[in-house]
Amino acid sequence: MASQVHFTRMDPEVRKAHLIxxxxxxxxxxxxxxxxxxxxxxxxxxxxxxxxxxxxGKDELVAEAYQAxxxxxxxxxxxxxxxxxGQGARERLSxxxxxxxxxxxxxPHLLEAWLAFWGAVKxxxxxxxxxxxxxxxxxxxxxxxxxxLALEQCWVDFDSGLAAIGLTALLDGLWLEHGLDPDTFTPxxxxxxxxxxxxxxxxxxxxxFCVQAQRTG
Amino acid sequence: MASQVHFTRMDPEVRKAHLIxxxxxxxxxxxxxxxxxxxxxxxxxxxxxxxxxxxxGKDELVAEAYQAxxxxxxxxxxxxxxxxxGQGARERLSxxxxxxxxxxxxxPHLLEAWLAFWGAVKxxxxxxxxxxxxxxxxxxxxxxxxxxLALEQCWVDFDSGLAAIGLTALLDGLWLEHGLDPDTFTPxxxxxxxxxxxxxxxxxxxxxFCVQAQRTG
DNA sequence: GTGTTTGCTGTACAGTTATTCAACAGGCGA
DNA sequence: TCGCCTGTTGAATAACTGTACAGCAAACAC
Numbered sequence: 001m002a003s004q005v006h007f008t009r010m011d012p013e014v015r016k017a018h019l020i021x022x023x024x025x026x027x028x029x030x031x032x033x034x035x036x037x038x039x040x041x042x043x044x045x046x047x048x049x050x051x052x053x054x055x056x057g058k059d060e061l062v063a064e065a066y067q068a069x070x071x072x073x074x075x076x077x078x079x080x081x082x083x084x085x086g087q088g089a090r091e092r093l094s095x096x097x098x099x100x101x102x103x104x105x106x107x108p109h110l111l112e113a114w115l116a117f118w119g120a121v122k123x124x125x126x127x128x129x130x131x132x133x134x135x136x137x138x139x140x141x142x143x144x145x146x147x148x149l150a151l152e153q154c155w156v157d158f159d160s161g162l163a164a165i166g167l168t169a170l171l172d173g174l175w176l177e178h179g180l181d182p183d184t185f186t187p188x189x190x191x192x193x194x195x196x197x198x199x200x201x202x203x204x205x206x207x208x209f210c211v212q213a214q215r216t217g
Numbered sequence: 218m219a220s221q222v223h224f225t226r227m228d229p230e231v232r233k234a235h236l237i238x239x240x241x242x243x244x245x246x247x248x249x250x251x252x253x254x255x256x257x258x259x260x261x262x263x264x265x266x267x268x269x270x271x272x273x274g275k276d277e278l279v280a281e282a283y284q285a286x287x288x289x290x291x292x293x294x295x296x297x298x299x300x301x302x303g304q305g306a307r308e309r310l311s312x313x314x315x316x317x318x319x320x321x322x323x324x325p326h327l328l329e330a331w332l333a334f335w336g337a338v339k340x341x342x343x344x345x346x347x348x349x350x351x352x353x354x355x356x357x358x359x360x361x362x363x364x365x366l367a368l369e370q371c372w373v374d375f376d377s378g379l380a381a382i383g384l385t386a387l388l389d390g391l392w393l394e395h396g397l398d399p400d401t402f403t404p405x406x407x408x409x410x411x412x413x414x415x416x417x418x419x420x421x422x423x424x425x426f427c428v429q430a431q432r433t434g
Numbered sequence: 435g436t437g438t439t440t441g442c443t444g445t446a447c448a449g450t451t452a453t454t455c456a457a458c459a460g461g462c463g464a
Numbered sequence: 465t466c467g468c469c470t471g472t473t474g475a476a477t478a479a480c481t482g483t484a485c486a487g488c489a490a491a492c493a494c
Contacts, residue, residue: 009460009471031340033250037452047473052453054471112339119336121397122329123248131397165394165402166410170383173390177382180338180348185382193383196425200417208413226441226490254482264443269483271441 007046016054016064018044023065028109032116063126066117070134073105081141089149093198096145100171101190111179139168153202157211163201170197224263233271233281235261240282245326249333252279280343283334287351290322298358306366310415313362317388318407328396356385370419374428380418387414 010018022044026035037058041048055061080099084092099105121128143164150158174190185193197205227235239261243252254275258265272278297316301309316322338345360381367375391407402410414422 006458007460007472012471015471032336033340036450038450048452049454049473049475050471058452115339116336118393118397119249119333122245122332123251135397162402162406162410163413165406166387166391166413169390169394169410170387171390172393173386173388174383176335176389176393177386180335180352185379189379189382192425193379193386196380196383196422197414197417199425200414200420200422203417203421205413205417205420205422208409208416223489224442229441232441253480255480265482266443266445266484267441269485275482 012054015046015050019046019051019054019061020065020068023061024069024113027065027113027116031112032120059124059126063124063130066127067130069110069113070130074134074137076105077138077141081145089145089152090198090202093142093145093149094195096141097171097191097194101174101187101194103187106175106178106182106187106190108179108182111175111182114175115179135168139164142167149201150206153206155206155210158206159209159211163206163209167194167197170194229271232263232267236263236268236271236278237282237285240278241286241326241330244282244333245329249337276341276343280341280347282330283344284347286327286330287347290327291351291354293319293322294355294358298362306362306369307415307419310359310362310366311412313358314388314408314411318391318404318411320404323392323395323399323404323407325396325399328392328399331392332396352385356381359384366418367423370423372423372427375423376426376428380423380426384411384414387411 019040022040023035025043026040030036030039037051038048040058040061041050044050051058051061055064077096077099080095081092084095087095117127117131121131143160146163146167147158147160150160171194174185174193177184178190236257239257240252242260243257247253247256254268255265257275257278258267261267268275268278272281294313294316297312298309301312304312334344334348338348356378360377363380363384364375364377367377388411391402391410394401395407
């Protein structure tokens with residue numbers, strides 16, 4: 001006998017959260033290309049018409065899925081920084097590295113999804129906007145911590161904004177590499193690479209970022 | 218009166234080059250998703266059947282387009298390194314930075330295409346394979362230069378492979394950031410960021426990459 | 435001019451896509 | 465228990481997707 005119960009009702013917000021989860025599962029399973037409305041709905045155990053009922057369309061759902069993982073990641077990073085709030089700038093940066101490069105965030109599935117989103121930034125306006133917002137926040141957190149470090153070290157005319165661009169590039173680059181091939185390095189090695197960057201900055205690398213005083217060789 | 222001339226013939230290799238160009242244009246214009254056989258052929262000014270005539274299918278064309286820009290970029294980088302062959306490791310690395318972050322390679326169109334390809338690495342095997350090959354070459358060039366630097370500086374147990382992963386991440390991260398938003402930094406600033414990394418490595422950052430002697434901090 | 439080669443066209447095809455919407459039914463209030 | 469509200473269904477739709485292939489015609493040899 002076929003199942004009599006065809007569906008169970010849900011609060012719209014709960015259902016939308018389920019659809020976002022299913023979207024992320026499909027994203028990692030089929031990639032950005034292979035992920036279709038039917039597959040997402042099959043994953044969520046609902047009928048294909050439901051996405052258009054809760055969202056303006058598939059694109060809106062995908063954009064919200066991107067915002068969801070962005071929120072989740074930024075939340076974890078903010079939390080890590082707050083836990084180290086009382087300590088020095090160096091320790092706060094280390095906490096940020098540990099959080100950014102934890103096993104949880106270096107999860108291949110998460111990074112693959114991120115990679116696919118990055119690839120869509122230039123063609124999907126909603127994703128572009130969400131990216132821009134989170135990226136600027138990420139960079140400003142690092143710029144602030146590096147500015148504190150400069151104060152502690154009494155560096156004059158230190159361009160913390162530019163240094164933050166470099167450190168963000170290093171972290172994003174590590175994410176990128178790990179997303180493209182998770183076997184390249186371990187989370188511990190990634191943290192070591194970032195600590196070496198700070199070591200080098202403290203040992204003398206900072207001079208390049210000082211506006212007036214160029215290196216005298 | 219409608220145009221009488223329907224098409225002009227071309228040498229297969231020339232036509233294929235045109236199709237690859239059209240593929241890259243469509244990639245940046247419509248993204249990896251929106252790029253279809255019909256759009257590529259419209260861009261190239263040919264009939265939609267021509268791709269199947271010259272290639273086994275669309276995927277083969279896309280993979281060859283990726284290899285084409287990869288070859289182009291790696292060729293420029295190899296050339297830059299050869300031009301600085303007689304000099305010290307530091308100078309060779311600087312030449313590599315200059316080449317990697319030249320206006321030509323930080324071209325938004327090129328980076329947008331690259332970004333789209335990166336997003337497809339995990340779903341298209343041919344692209345994954347081509348990426349893996351070029352990425353390993355890129356890293357080995359840097360590892361070799363860093364190994365030379367370690368010899369010159371008499372660093373013992375320096376893990377140039379790990380340091381190369383970090384430097385590759387920094388460079389890839391700068392490409393990524395510039396692809397996502399070209400206004401974040403200028404090519405000159407990107408080179409400065411890389412030079413600061415080397416400065417820091419020389420000033421003391423290298424110790425983290427020495428296997429035995431951990432920092433006594 | 436004629437013949438031959440073959441690069442190229444363009445329609446046809448089968449399969450997929452996102453989206454729509456009238457009908458259905460779960461679950462709550464009364 | 466009834467009745468309403470509304471979350472959900474699922475078939476239908478139109479617009480796409482990549483590929484195949486029979487035939488056309490450009491360009492060259494003669």
